[in-house]
Amino acid sequence: MTSTRYALARTAGSLAAGLSRRTGRGDGTTVGGRITLALDPTALEHAAGGRDFAIVSGTNGKSTTRTFLTAALLTRGPVVSNAGGANLPTGLTAALTRDRTARIGVLEVDEPFVPIVSEAVHPRVAVLLNLSRDQLDRYAEVRRLAGIWRDALSRPEAPVAVANCDDPLVVWAASAAATTVWVSAGQRWANDTAVCPACGGVITRDGADWSSDCGLRRPTPTWTVEGTQVTDPDGTRHQVTLAIPGDVNVGNAAMAAAAAALWDVTPADAFTAMTLIDEVEGRYLRTSFAGVPVRLLLAKNPAGWVEALSMVPDHEVGVVIAVNARPADGRDPSWLWDVGFEVLRGRVAVATGERSRDVAVRLRYADVDHTRVDDEAAALRAATKVGPVEVLANYTAFQTYRRVVGDG
Numbered sequence: 338m339t340s341t342r343y344a345l346a347r348t349a350g351s352l353a354a355g356l357s358r359r360t361g362r363g364d365g366t367t368v369g370g371r372i373t374l375a376l377d378p379t380a381l382e383h384a385a386g387g388r389d390f391a392i393v394s395g396t397n398g399k400s401t402t403r404t405f406l407t408a409a410l411l412t413r414g415p416v417v418s419n420a421g422g423a424n425l426p427t428g429l430t431a432a433l434t435r436d437r438t439a440r441i442g443v444l445e446v447d448e449p450f451v452p453i454v455s456e457a458v459h460p461r462v463a464v465l466l467n468l469s470r471d472q473l474d475r476y477a478e479v480r481r482l483a484g485i486w487r488d489a490l491s492r493p494e495a496p497v498a499v500a501n502c503d504d505p506l507v508v509w510a511a512s513a514a515a516t517t518v519w520v521s522a523g524q525r526w527a528n529d530t531a532v533c534p535a536c537g538g539v540i541t542r543d544g545a546d547w548s549s550d551c552g553l554r555r556p557t558p559t560w561t562v563e564g565t566q567v568t569d570p571d572g573t574r575h576q577v578t579l580a581i582p583g584d585v586n587v588g589n590a591a592m593a594a595a596a597a598a599l600w601d602v603t604p605a606d607a608f609t610a611m612t613l614i615d616e617v618e619g620r621y622l623r624t625s626f627a628g629v630p631v632r633l634l635l636a637k638n639p640a641g642w643v644e645a646l647s648m649v650p651d652h653e654v655g656v657v658i659a660v661n662a663r664p665a666d667g668r669d670p671s672w673l674w675d676v677g678f679e680v681l682r683g684r685v686a687v688a689t690g691e692r693s694r695d696v697a698v699r700l701r702y703a704d705v706d707h708t709r710v711d712d713e714a715a716a717l718r719a720a721t722k723v724g725p726v727e728v729l730a731n732y733t734a735f736q737t738y739r740r741v742v743g744d745g
């Protein structure tokens with residue numbers, strides 16, 4: 338009975354998705370998934386179809402790590418993945434309904450949905466990257482998310498946790514799992530983990546090490562990351578030269594390699610596959626505008642901005658800082674004051690987006706030379722006069738820039 342109901346729900350979902358695509362209301366993924374799930378709440382479990390899954394979650398790096406892990410597992414055969422970043426149960430249902438053949442799946446999952454998705458797809462592994470506040474959520478929110486993960490991982494038949502030992506919130510959550518693989522993937526943004534998630538006491542830091550009086554402390558990693566080198570559990574060092582920028586992405590690559598190892602993909606094969614990735618849905622995309630090289634970087638929250646700013650090269654470049662404050666971005670841009678824009682001193686920046694005035698005020702206090710240009714294309718053109726351009730944009734501003742450079 339259920340399977341008949343599921344078949345009907347699936348058909349209705351794909352019809353709705355097709356209709357949505359044809360009428361130009363988005364790519365239809367979410368609409369189709371929503372209808373399938375509404376008609377059959379067990380649709381995600383059915384769509385999973387007993388296949389072998391990895392899930393990837395965390396505040397930052399989900400899409401990149403999902404892309405890395407997919408590349409590594411493709412060395413084992415076809416892989417289904419929720420490319421496009423639709424990471425709620427609706428989007429996952431749609432992605433799994435579309436591809437019925439691949440036996441392995443890599444799913445990027447929005448943080449609060451880790452328990453629901455785990456129950457439905459029974460993943461072999463959960464890759465847990467980091468937890469920090471998004472937009473203006475406060476510590477209580479990320480602590481609550483860590484608790485939700487912890488509950489999910491303490492259930493019987495919970496997945497193996499591949500977890501970042503440098504993030505105390507992740508460690509507290511993942512230490513509930515029966516089996517954990519610790520990776521020193523780094524934590525550039527420690528502002529949300531001054532307080533121990535287990536006892537509420539202070540976290541003491543000593544270099545990379547950290548501990549709390551209650552006994553929660555940094556576990557010893559079996560995969561370690563130093564600069565662009567990753568040491569695997571056998572002690573073999575791998576030079577990981579990625580096509581996409583950022584030390585943070587070497588950490589993400591190590592997390593993906595540790596997960597791929599559960600399918601017997603060797604670290605060497607995994608990293609080779611990952612070095613071929615040169616963009617993730619427009620992020621890190623190298624393109625050109627008015628004959629000048631341009632790269633697009635997405636930053637959605639304070640931790641993401643710190644990472645993106647670290648990817649701006651030292652040499653002469655033009656920098657565009659584009660910030661909107663629509664619902665998808667978070668309405669309140671006061672987080673601008675939590676991010677160290679001072680690292681841009683000595684560079685020439687152009688502030689744009691709907692909140693360009695807020696950006697300009699922040700850059701003035703950071704003592705960064707800048708101009709303010711309302712129109713996004715005009716802002717990019719102004720930056721090209723300096724040299725190659727790095728565009729750092731938050732969510733909806735990033736979508737605008739994909740259109741400006743003709744990608745999406």
Ligand SMILES: [Zn+2]
Nearest residue numbers: 533536549551
């Ligand atoms: Zn503690």
